[in-house]
Amino acid sequence: MTLTAHRKLQLYGALLLLPAALLLGLFAYLPTISTVIQSLFLPGFRGAPPEFVGLDNYRYLFEDPKFWLVARNNLIYALGTIPTSMALSLAMALLVNRQLPGRGLVRMAYFTPTILPMIAAANIWMFFYAPQIGLFNKLLGAFGLGGMNWLGDPGVALYSIIVMSVWKEAGFFMLFYLAALQAIPPELKEAADLEGTSRWRFFWRVTFPLLMPTTLFVLINALINAVRVVDHLFILTKGGPNNATNLLLYYVYENAFAFFDRTTAATITVVILLVLAVVATLKFTLLDRRTHYQ
Amino acid sequence: MSPSRIQLTGVSKHWGATTAVDDISFDVAPGQFVILLGPSGCGKSTTLRMIAGLEEASQGTIHIGERDVTRASPGDRGLSMVFQSYALFPHLNVAENILFGLRSRRVPRAERDKRLAHVAKLVDLAPYLARKPANLSGGQRQRVALARAIVSEHPICLMDEPLSNLDARLRADMRREIKALQRRLNMTVIYVTHDQVEAMSMGDRVILMQHGRIVQDGTPSELYNQPASAFAASFIGSPAMNLLPLVALDSAAVIDGDTTPVAPLEAAGGKLGVRPEDIELRADHEPGVAAHIVSEEYLGADTVVHAAVGNHVLRVRLAGRPVLAEKKSYRLYWASAKAHLFAENGLRLEHLAPRAFTAAQRSVSRPPLVGSFQH
Numbered sequence: 001m002t003l004t005a006h007r008k009l010q011l012y013g014a015l016l017l018l019p020a021a022l023l024l025g026l027f028a029y030l031p032t033i034s035t036v037i038q039s040l041f042l043p044g045f046r047g048a049p050p051e052f053v054g055l056d057n058y059r060y061l062f063e064d065p066k067f068w069l070v071a072r073n074n075l076i077y078a079l080g081t082i083p084t085s086m087a088l089s090l091a092m093a094l095l096v097n098r099q100l101p102g103r104g105l106v107r108m109a110y111f112t113p114t115i116l117p118m119i120a121a122a123n124i125w126m127f128f129y130a131p132q133i134g135l136f137n138k139l140l141g142a143f144g145l146g147g148m149n150w151l152g153d154p155g156v157a158l159y160s161i162i163v164m165s166v167w168k169e170a171g172f173f174m175l176f177y178l179a180a181l182q183a184i185p186p187e188l189k190e191a192a193d194l195e196g197t198s199r200w201r202f203f204w205r206v207t208f209p210l211l212m213p214t215t216l217f218v219l220i221n222a223l224i225n226a227v228r229v230v231d232h233l234f235i236l237t238k239g240g241p242n243n244a245t246n247l248l249l250y251y252v253y254e255n256a257f258a259f260f261d262r263t264t265a266a267t268i269t270v271v272i273l274l275v276l277a278v279v280a281t282l283k284f285t286l287l288d289r290r291t292h293y294q
Numbered sequence: 295m296s297p298s299r300i301q302l303t304g305v306s307k308h309w310g311a312t313t314a315v316d317d318i319s320f321d322v323a324p325g326q327f328v329i330l331l332g333p334s335g336c337g338k339s340t341t342l343r344m345i346a347g348l349e350e351a352s353q354g355t356i357h358i359g360e361r362d363v364t365r366a367s368p369g370d371r372g373l374s375m376v377f378q379s380y381a382l383f384p385h386l387n388v389a390e391n392i393l394f395g396l397r398s399r400r401v402p403r404a405e406r407d408k409r410l411a412h413v414a415k416l417v418d419l420a421p422y423l424a425r426k427p428a429n430l431s432g433g434q435r436q437r438v439a440l441a442r443a444i445v446s447e448h449p450i451c452l453m454d455e456p457l458s459n460l461d462a463r464l465r466a467d468m469r470r471e472i473k474a475l476q477r478r479l480n481m482t483v484i485y486v487t488h489d490q491v492e493a494m495s496m497g498d499r500v501i502l503m504q505h506g507r508i509v510q511d512g513t514p515s516e517l518y519n520q521p522a523s524a525f526a527a528s529f530i531g532s533p534a535m536n537l538l539p540l541v542a543l544d545s546a547a548v549i550d551g552d553t554t555p556v557a558p559l560e561a562a563g564g565k566l567g568v569r570p571e572d573i574e575l576r577a578d579h580e581p582g583v584a585a586h587i588v589s590e591e592y593l594g595a596d597t598v599v600h601a602a603v604g605n606h607v608l609r610v611r612l613a614g615r616p617v618l619a620e621k622k623s624y625r626l627y628w629a630s631a632k633a634h635l636f637a638e639n640g641l642r643l644e645h646l647a648p649r650a651f652t653a654a655q656r657s658v659s660r661p662p663l664v665g666s667f668q669h
């Protein structure tokens with residue numbers, strides 16, 4: 001049988017796709033599938049085969065108050081970091097997009113937290129938050145105010161973590177907003193100026209809608225980061241005190257590598273994946289329709 | 295005084311060491327269609343943007359009506375502008391784009407709707423009001439930009455090369471439409487272009503610029519018939535005016551390399567300008583300068599013939615498609631009133647008149663040069 005030109009082309013395309021498909025399958029889909037399978041079984045003891053238990057693992061998980069505590073922490077963490085870091089990044093981008101002296105320097109300053117590895121950043125904040133010698137408590141002391149146990153107080157620790165995350169993320173998101181702002185033709189502002197459009201109105205009628213694709217992109221990234229980032233917990237709190245700063249992924253890590261409970265870890269992972277999938281679907285169906293892509 | 299009079303007095307614009315606009319003054323009467331014409335980088339856009347308030351003048355004053363608006367904000371000058379890139383808001387549909395300014399100025403809804411309907415009809419956009427700019431053709435986008443300028447009902451409209459993104463045919467249509475709209479609405483228009491056809495066909499008055507200065511300010515026919523400098527002469531008209539260096543020979547000035555007197559001796563060192571359409575091709579024994587044909591370009595309605603005179607080649611525009619022999623000698627003839635003289639510095643020599651050709655001149659010709667004994 002001879003290959004037609006069309007067939008050949010298809011084969012060629014498939015071959016080009018193969019390396020990427022192979023890597024994606026091997027390192028993304030295969031682990032996902034095996035995690036889902038793992039979450040449906042109980043491990044066998046002493047060489048016995050794993051026992052299929054259906055959704056029992058999920059039932060146990062949902063009955064576990066610690067899971068709900070961690071989930072609630074993560075929700076607070078998401079609500080605390082996402083809107084704040086996005087608003088801050090947009091504000092910073094608007095500021096440095098204008099003609100101002102030392103603009104390059106300011107841009108770099110905003111961007112520095114992003115280049116810093118999370119571990120290094122966490123170490124810096126460790127110094128800010130330290131109870132006796134910490135920068136924040138020293139500053140409070142200078143004003144005659146009593147210090148706080150930023151990372152040790154269960155009522156405060158999560159918010160301390162949130163503040164540092166915002167500091168770390170805002171500079172990164174600023175970069176996307178800055179790029180998007182520079183893609184907006186300056187004539188639009190001039191045309192609006194000729195009609196006496198106020199700055200406020202121009203922002204809400206023109207700039208913000210034109211930034212919508214970026215906002216969506218940043219939002220998705222921020223969401224993923226809210227469940228993905230755990231490095232700072234290792235340095236700052238290890239999920240403590242009393243699980244006050246324990247987040248979902250850190251909890252997965254604890255289950256898998258501290259308690260050696262692979263099944264629970266797999267179950268939580270699947271729950272996280274499902275939540276992210278729902279969020280992504282909402283994004284693509286609801287928000288995309290109202291967004292203007294150029 | 296009418297609120298649509300525009301007056302520039304000694305206006306300059308510097309960016310660091312570069313001077314984009316250098317001491318410009320002019321006065322635009324209400325209802326006038328004024329063209330700012332000039333080559334790329336001569337400061338047309340900068341001048342327009344200073345009038346609009348998008349750029350601040352480094353020196354000089356700008357008045358609109360009786361008001362000094364030199365430092366006024368763009369929205370406070372009572373003018374609208376059409377940008378070369380149209381500057382349409384990509385996320386808003388045509389109606390929203392047109393009404394953007396009225397909403398900024400808090401014009402009541404009923405009034406807005408009335409004006410929108412009127413303007414949409416005026417520029418033939420009624421069927422497209424719900425479309426986004428991305429789904430419009432170039433010409434339709436151009437109309438939206440125009441509609442946005444008209445709907446504000448400002449008496450002044452500034453346009454910066456509004457037609458340069460359109461194809462040639464559409465451009466010709468839009469030229470006529472813009473001109474008709476301007477007449478109908480009695481707008482004062484300042485229109486920037488580097489296209490001399492647009493300038494000649496649309497302007498009541500053309501301000502020709504070069505290197506940030508005004509070279510000539512007059513009606514299209516003044517620019518065509520009495521160019522103030524060699525630059526103005528070469529910029530207006532297509533194909534461009536022939537500019538030929540003059541040298542002294544005996545008691546007159548001749549075209550470099552030729553022997554027929556064409557201008558008084560004082561013009562030597564300067565240039566003689568003759569438009570291709572003002573030159574006639576005549577038989578060898580008639581008055582005129584001796585020439586032979588180098589090449590010809592057939593353009594349909596006419597033919598541009600390249601003819602060598604002395605050390606130079608002239609463009610001659612002839613109607614239809616004349617039958618010409620390449621080796622044969624011809625005479626180029628023009629009425630002396632149609633020729634222009636420019637000094638060495640490029641300025642027009644007002645006090646000198648080009649010489650008229652006479653049949654008697656043939657006998658004055660010098661002995662032939664070595665090597666030209668063929669005839």
Ligand SMILES: Nc1ncnc2c1ncn2[C@@H]1O[C@H](COP(=O)(O)OP(=O)(O)OP(=O)(O)O)[C@@H](O)[C@H]1O
Binds near residue numbers: 333334338
């Ligand atoms: N923002 C700026 N900073 C520095 N120089 C500028 C700026 N804008 C314009 N110029 C300079 O000023 C001069 C005039 O520019 P302008 O845009 O007015 O030219 P133009 O006549 O409109 O040309 P074109 O036909 O190409 O649009 C140019 O030499 C340009 O380089």
Ligand SMILES: [Mg+2]
Binds near residue numbers: 340
């Ligand atoms: Mg320009």
